[in-house]
Amino acid sequence: LSSVLGFGAVQAQGCEAYYPMKKGAEFELSHFNAKDKLESTTTSKILSETSVGDVFAVTVESVSNDAKGKEASKVTFDVTCSGGEFHMDMRSTSFGQSNQMEGMENVEMKFESEDMVFPKGLTVGTTLPDASMSMSASMNGMNIMNTTVRVFNRKVTGKEELTTSAGKFSCIVIEEDVESKMMGMNIQSHTKSWYSLGVGMVRSENSSNGKPQGYTLLTKISGN
Secondary structure, X not given: OHHHHOHHHHHHOOXXXXXXXXXXXXXXXXXXXXXXXXXXXXXXXXXXXXXXXXXXXXXXXXXXXXXXXXXEEEEEEEEEEEOOXXXXXXXXXXXXXXXXXXXXXXXXXXXXXXXXXXXXXXXXXXXXXXXXXXXXXXXXXXXXXXEEEEEEEEEEXXXXXXXXXXXXXXXXEEEEEEEEEEOOEEEEEEEEEEEEOOOEEEXXXXXXXXXXXXXXXEEEEEOO
């Protein structure tokens, strides 16, 4: 059933999904600092598939672990194809998965976002819609944290072949600017990412003021 529903169904609906869309698919992203030191890993698994009208969605569980393998956070979200567009919940990104308060006792989290959208037929020069998210945390009714992230100036800047320990992939290259606000700090950065159809992000590089800040690699994938 999953082979009928999965990525094949997505393609049949005219949507090009830059993400695994089959139940049971799993993949691992490894996050490194600018000195090539492993800082954390994120393992994601497709838990279920649903199809209603022209909307096809998969529910994903992502678990982030620190460099020593200790669980830091766990989030569940949907990625969807609708109207020929692929929508990626911002919780699927490194911005959405970096919060370590998720799951802490007595901490209530609230999350709002505008999805990261990938229109069909991306070519070099295509401009993509902005995306954003906000997170807040409260304990016993008292607000203890507010975070906002805005992703803008998103543009397809190239097409490249990329090889990691997970395999060789044909990718589009998307570059974007990011503004993050947290606890009075305002951080500006630039991200360059490589995405492959049916796979998702293969590599992502983050920089600030022209200086490398770290990168993420797809290190394992199966069942996609």
